Amino acid sequence: MQNLVIRNSLFRHLKTALFAGVSALLLAGCQGGVLDPKGQVGVDEKHLIVVATLLMLIVVVPVIFMTLFFAWKYREGRTQEIYAPKWSHSTKIELVVWIIPIIIVAILGTITWRSTHALDPYKPLVHEKDHIVVEVVSLNWKWLFIYPEQGVASINELAFPTDVPVEFKITSDTTMNSFFIPQLGGQIYSMAGMETQLHLIANEAGTYDGYSANYSGEGFTGMQFKAIATPDEAGFDAWVNKLKQSSDTLSPATYAELAKPSENNPVQYFAHVSSGMFHHILHQFMHGSMPDMQHGEKAVVDAHRQHDMHAMSDEMTMETEK
Numbered sequence: 001m002q003n004l005v006i007r008n009s010l011f012r013h014l015k016t017a018l019f020a021g022v023s024a025l026l027l028a029g030c031q032g033g034v035l036d037p038k039g040q041v042g043v044d045e046k047h048l049i050v051v052a053t054l055l056m057l058i059v060v061v062p063v064i065f066m067t068l069f070f071a072w073k074y075r076e077g078r079t080q081e082i083y084a085p086k087w088s089h090s091t092k093i094e095l096v097v098w099i100i101p102i103i104i105v106a107i108l109g110t111i112t113w114r115s116t117h118a119l120d121p122y123k124p125l126v127h128e129k130d131h132i133v134v135e136v137v138s139l140n141w142k143w144l145f146i147y148p149e150q151g152v153a154s155i156n157e158l159a160f161p162t163d164v165p166v167e168f169k170i171t172s173d174t175t176m177n178s179f180f181i182p183q184l185g186g187q188i189y190s191m192a193g194m195e196t197q198l199h200l201i202a203n204e205a206g207t208y209d210g211y212s213a214n215y216s217g218e219g220f221t222g223m224q225f226k227a228i229a230t231p232d233e234a235g236f237d238a239w240v241n242k243l244k245q246s247s248d249t250l251s252p253a254t255y256a257e258l259a260k261p262s263e264n265n266p267v268q269y270f271a272h273v274s275s276g277m278f279h280h281i282l283h284q285f286m287h288g289s290m291p292d293m294q295h296g297e298k299a300v301v302d303a304h305r306q307h308d309m310h311a312m313s314d315e316m317t318m319e320t321e322k
Helices: 002-030 040-073 091-118 233-244 252-258 277-287 295-321
Strands: 132-139 142-147 152-155 157-161 166-172 177-180 188-190 196-200 206-212 224-230 268-270
Touching: 040 091, 132 157, 132 177, 132 188, 132 277, 142 157, 152 157, 152 233, 157 233, 166 177, 166 188, 166 277, 188 196, 224 233, 233 268, 252 277
Parallel strands: 132 166, 157 224
Antiparallel strands: 132 142, 142 152, 152 268, 166 196, 177 188, 177 206, 206 224
16 A cells, blocks of 8 residues: 555656656647747747647647547447447437538638738838838858848848838859748748848837758758847947948959858858849849959859859769769
8 A cells, every 4th residue: 555655756856857857848839939029020920829829739639639549439349339230320410520520621721711811921010110121132051141231241140120021032053042030930941043031020129040941951950140130220320330430341252252062150241242242142043243343353253152062063963873
């Protein structure tokens, strides 16, 4: 009897410890991610995720419990149940297993359709303040942020005022990538020769993690950046002035060097950006090269393109050999 009491006590302690550990793990996973939003877009997306999950659990949870219940109720050693080998149909069960899922799917479809249009990343946010435009270029393996209205640029650091909508214009200089700030909103792809858009806003000041959500090669894990939401527009102006104190400028020659593959790049500031830089980057694949480039600069970019093509060719050869 004493051994039984000890075993029961030990089981209760283990169960409590397991529950506490799992709870702590789940709560830690929520910190800083899509379930801890700091912007209106992120809040709306979290609400959509929670509602959709709860609706699906209406089916999932009963199925799990019924599976366990039936396995126990009709186990081999239980003999008092009525044995009915020829039973094969129940109108009541058919109605339940069809009507309830149909209703849930209809509700999910309606919510998803409305949310898809409301959270369209290309749709400008309705706000009393003007949007700040940020041009984003994904490189191997770093992020370039150009502020056309302020005339500055940065590598792996992004800033904007709190409660001011931001319009991101996104492209890639190389392979397909994905621009993602989990606490502010959903991700959007960056593709060479194409411009995608994303509209976000931060409702709380802070520094948020951003990264690529799409595998893009050996330096992918270090392709991260910081998104700084300043408390007010004065804080953003101070950040811009800090960039203007830099001795570096973003010219076609500077960009040709940036375009070379590199990993774990530090934050870098540019006090001046050549006019139309984002436009040139976007259209270089259509025109063959960036305008106003000297012969040597063009050769660097061409070598960069050739490197990517060789890498892609090697990967295809390896897959064929497999």
